[in-house]
Amino acid sequence: MFADYSITELTSIFAMQGFAGLILFSVFVLMALGLAIIFGQMGVINMAHGEFMILGAYVTYLTSSLFAEYLPSVYGSYFFIAMIFAFIVTAALGALVEWSIIRHLYKRPLDTLLATWGLSLILQQLYRTVFGAREVGVTLPDWLMGSYALSDSIEIPINGLFVMGLTIFITVGVALMMQKSRLGKQTRAVVQNRPMAAAVGINTEKVDRMTFALGCGIAGIAGSAFTMIGSTGPTSGQLYIVDTFLVVVFGGASSLIGTVASAFTISQAQSTMEFFLSGSTAKVLTLLTVVGILMLRPQGLFSLKIRR
Amino acid sequence: MFQVSDYSVAYGQSDVIRNLNLSIKPKEIVAILGRNGMGKTTLMKSLIGMIPSKEGSLTLDGKELSGLKSYERVGAGIGFVPQGRMIFSTMTVSENIETGLTSTGERKIPSDLYSLFPVLDEMKNRRGGNLSGGQQQQLAIARALASNPSVLLLDEPTEGIQPSIIKEMARTLKQIRTQRNLSILVSEQVLSFALDIADRILVIEKGAIVLDVPVAEADQATITRYLSV
Numbered sequence: 001m002f003a004d005y006s007i008t009e010l011t012s013i014f015a016m017q018g019f020a021g022l023i024l025f026s027v028f029v030l031m032a033l034g035l036a037i038i039f040g041q042m043g044v045i046n047m048a049h050g051e052f053m054i055l056g057a058y059v060t061y062l063t064s065s066l067f068a069e070y071l072p073s074v075y076g077s078y079f080f081i082a083m084i085f086a087f088i089v090t091a092a093l094g095a096l097v098e099w100s101i102i103r104h105l106y107k108r109p110l111d112t113l114l115a116t117w118g119l120s121l122i123l124q125q126l127y128r129t130v131f132g133a134r135e136v137g138v139t140l141p142d143w144l145m146g147s148y149a150l151s152d153s154i155e156i157p158i159n160g161l162f163v164m165g166l167t168i169f170i171t172v173g174v175a176l177m178m179q180k181s182r183l184g185k186q187t188r189a190v191v192q193n194r195p196m197a198a199a200v201g202i203n204t205e206k207v208d209r210m211t212f213a214l215g216c217g218i219a220g221i222a223g224s225a226f227t228m229i230g231s232t233g234p235t236s237g238q239l240y241i242v243d244t245f246l247v248v249v250f251g252g253a254s255s256l257i258g259t260v261a262s263a264f265t266i267s268q269a270q271s272t273m274e275f276f277l278s279g280s281t282a283k284v285l286t287l288l289t290v291v292g293i294l295m296l297r298p299q300g301l302f303s304l305k306i307r308r
Numbered sequence: 309m310f311q312v313s314d315y316s317v318a319y320g321q322s323d324v325i326r327n328l329n330l331s332i333k334p335k336e337i338v339a340i341l342g343r344n345g346m347g348k349t350t351l352m353k354s355l356i357g358m359i360p361s362k363e364g365s366l367t368l369d370g371k372e373l374s375g376l377k378s379y380e381r382v383g384a385g386i387g388f389v390p391q392g393r394m395i396f397s398t399m400t401v402s403e404n405i406e407t408g409l410t411s412t413g414e415r416k417i418p419s420d421l422y423s424l425f426p427v428l429d430e431m432k433n434r435r436g437g438n439l440s441g442g443q444q445q446q447l448a449i450a451r452a453l454a455s456n457p458s459v460l461l462l463d464e465p466t467e468g469i470q471p472s473i474i475k476e477m478a479r480t481l482k483q484i485r486t487q488r489n490l491s492i493l494v495s496e497q498v499l500s501f502a503l504d505i506a507d508r509i510l511v512i513e514k515g516a517i518v519l520d521v522p523v524a525e526a527d528q529a530t531i532t533r534y535l536s537v
Contacts, residue, residue, distance in 0.1 A: 182410075185399070189407045192396040195358045199390065201382035201411030201455045 012153035013275060021271030023160045023229055026167035028263040030222030031244040032251070033174055034215035036259050039248060041191050041211045044102055044112045048120035049244065050237025052216045055093065055123070056086035056223025057232040058131060064138040064227075076141040079224070083166075086220040094216025098209050106208075120238070127234035135233035144228065159228045166225055170218065175256050187211050250290050252300025262301055266290070309334050310459045310491055315364035317347075317354045317515075324350045325515040327364070332459065335485060337492040339506035341499065343535060347515040348495040349391055352463040355493075356388040357381050368459060383411040387457030387490075391464045393448040397437025401428050404436045404447055408454030420487070421450050424480060442473040446480075453484065460484070462494040466501050474498070478505045499531060511535075 005013065035049050046052075063082035067075050097119065105112045140159060147157040178184040186207050189197040198204045223232075230236065243266070251262030266286060273282035294300070310332040317325040324347045332338050342348050353359045355366065357378035366374040373381050382388070396404050405417050405428070422429040425446045431439060436447060445465060452460060462481075466474045482505060485492060496502045502509060509526050511519035511534045519534065521527075 182406075182415075185403050185406055186410060188399055188403075189396050192398060193394055195378070196390060196394045196396075197407065198378035199356045199358060199382065199388045200408045200451055201379050202407060203377075203379045203410075 008153070012151070014272065015150075015154045017272045017275045018268060019156055019160060021268040022164055024271055025263050025267035026163045027222060027226055027229070027240065028244060028247050028267050029167050029171060029260055030218060030225060031240055032247040032259045032263055033171065033256075034218035034222070035244055036248045036251070036256070037174075037178075037187075037218070038212055038215035041187055041215075042102070042106065042208055043109060044106075044212075045109065045116070045245075046215070047113060047117040047241065048097075048123060049216075049219055050239075050241040051120045051123035051127075052090050052094065052219040052237075053223040053226060053240065054127065054232060054234070054237040056090050056220030057227050057236070058127065058136075058223075059086040059089050059220065060224040060227045061131075061136050061138050061232055068139065076143055078141065079144075083221055083224045086224045087217040090220030090223070091213040091217030095209050095213040097216075098212040102212065103205065103208065124234045124238075131234070133234060135231040135236070137231040138227045140228065163225045163228055166221075170221060171256075171260060174218065178256065183207070183210060246287070246290060250294065250300060252302045255300070255302040258300055258302030309369050310493070311365075311367045312355070313365050315354075315366065316362040317350055317359060318362045319350075319359075323362075323515060325354070325361075328512075328516055330510060330517060330520075332491045332493055334458075334491060335489055336508065337481070337485060337494070337506050338508045338510060339502035340493065340495045340510045340512050341497070341502055341531060341535060342495075342512035343497075346512050348512060349463055350515075351512070352388070352390075352461055352493075352495055355461055356386060379411065382455050382457070385456075385458040387452035387455055387460040389445075389448045389452045389460070389462040389465060391467060393441075393444045395436040395439075395444050395447050395451065397435065399436055400433050401436055401439070401447055402432045405450050405454050408451040411455045414454075417454065421453060424453075424484065424487075425450050442469050442477075445469060445473075445477065449480075449484075453488070456488075458490050460490055460492045462492065464495055464497065466496065466498050474501055475504075481505055497535070499528065499535060503528075 031049065031053060035046060038044055038046050060079070060082040063085055064078050067078035101115050101119070102112060105115055144159045144162055147155045149155050178187065186197070186202050189200070189202060190204050190207050194204055226232070247263045247266055248259060250266065251258035251260070269286050269289070270282055273285060312328060312330045315325060315328045316323060328351065330338070340348055340351070350359060354361045357376060361374050364374065365372055368385055371384055373384055373386070376384070396407065402417060405421065409415070409417070427443055428447055428450055431443065436444065439447060449462070465477060469477070478501060481492060484490065494502070494505070503523060503526065506523050508520070508522050509531065510517050511531060513534065519531070
C-alpha cells in the first residue's frame, strides 16, 4: 500500500496524518479524563458523557452567537468566555444529575448504565427540540484560521495547535489537582475505600457530587474544543463515547498517564491507518490490537505497583 | 462522657449486639475482650457509623450520635482505627494522615503526630501499601488522631503484629492518652496486651457485656475461660 507514494510524499502523509491524529487525541483525552475520573471514583459508567460534551459545544455556539451579535469588536476572545460557561453549565447539570439520579444507584452498575443511557437519549431529543436537528458550527475568529506551512507539502492548522495546547493545559491542571489539592486527596481516599474514607471524616457524598460535576465540566470543555474541529449536532456525542471508553479501559481506569498514553496510541493508529485503508478497516485493526493487549494485561497499560 | 445504652445492631433479622450498655470516663482506657464472632468488630463498626444501629443511643459529651453519618461522628470527636488497618494503600504516608485532617479543616500535619511515630516521618513519601504491618498500624492510628478525637476506637490493633511491636504500641497508646487527654476503647483477643494497657476490662459474649471489672481486680483465669473456645 505504500508503493504508490514517493519517500517525501510518505513523510508528508505521516506528518499530516499524525497531526490530524493529535487533534483527535486532544478530544479523546479531554473526554476520557472526565470519564476516567467518574468511573474511577464511583464505578459509574456514564453513557451520557458524549451528550455532556455536546452540551459544552452548544454553550460555546451560543456564546459565539452572542458575541457576534452584541460584541463583534471583541469576537476574537469569545472562546475563553465560552469555555468557562461550558464548564459551569455542564458541571451544574452533572451535579444535578448526580443528586437526582446517580446517587440512588450506587453499587448497581447495570442500573446506572441504563439510567445514563436513558439520560443520553433524553438530552439528545432535548437538543433536537431546542437547537434543531441541523448541525450548527461556530465561526472561528481570525487568529485561529489558517495554517503554518512547515514545508511545501506539510501544513499544520492553527486551530489544531490551539486545541492541543488547551488539552495539555487542562490535563496538567487536572493531574495537579488530583495530586495536590484537598479535593483530589479526598477523592483518591474515597476511590480506595469508601467506608474507611467516611470513617476518617470525609463527607463522601459531597466528594461524589463534586467529582461527578468536575468530570462533566471537563466534558463541557472538551465540547468547546470540539466546536473548532467539527460541527455540532444532537447526536455528535455518540460517535465519540465508544472510542472514549476504549481509551479509558485500555489505559487502566485509575491512571491519568495511562489514559493519556492510550488516547495517543489509539488516535495515532486510527488516524494513520485511515489514510491508507478504509475507516472501518482501521477501526477493526485498532480494536483487535486493543483486545489482544487487554487479554495480556487486563488491568490496562499502566497500573500502580503496590501490595494490595 | 462516652455512653452507649440499650444498644442493638442487627444484620437483617439476626441480632448481633443486643441491648448493650457501656460507658467510658474521660482519659480511661477500656478493653473489650471476646472470642471470634461475639460482636467486637460489629460493635466497633456500628459505633463509627459503618453499620447502622437498630436501637439504643450513643452519646458523646451529651450529644446524641446514633443517627449520624460516619464523617459527622468523626467531626463530633470519634477516631477510628479499623481491624486490618485499612490505610489508603496507593496514597503516600503523609497523604494518608492528611485525609484525617478533613474534619478539622487544618492543612498541615501537626508535628506532634510525627514525634509520636518517628518512623512515619522517615517514610513520609512512601506509598502506604508498601509499609510493613506494624508501620501501617501506626499510620492508621496517626490518621485517626489527625482529626483530634476525644474518643479513640481501636479494633484488634495487635492482629498480625510481632510481639516486640505490640509492647511498643501499648506504650504509645498510654502516652497518647496522657498527652491528648482522650479516652480509648480497644477490642482485643490478646489478654496480656489488654491487661497491659487497660484501666477496665469488659468481656463481650453473644453481643452483650458479661463481665466488667477494673484491671486491678481482673482475674486472669476467669477471663481466660471466657476467651477459650
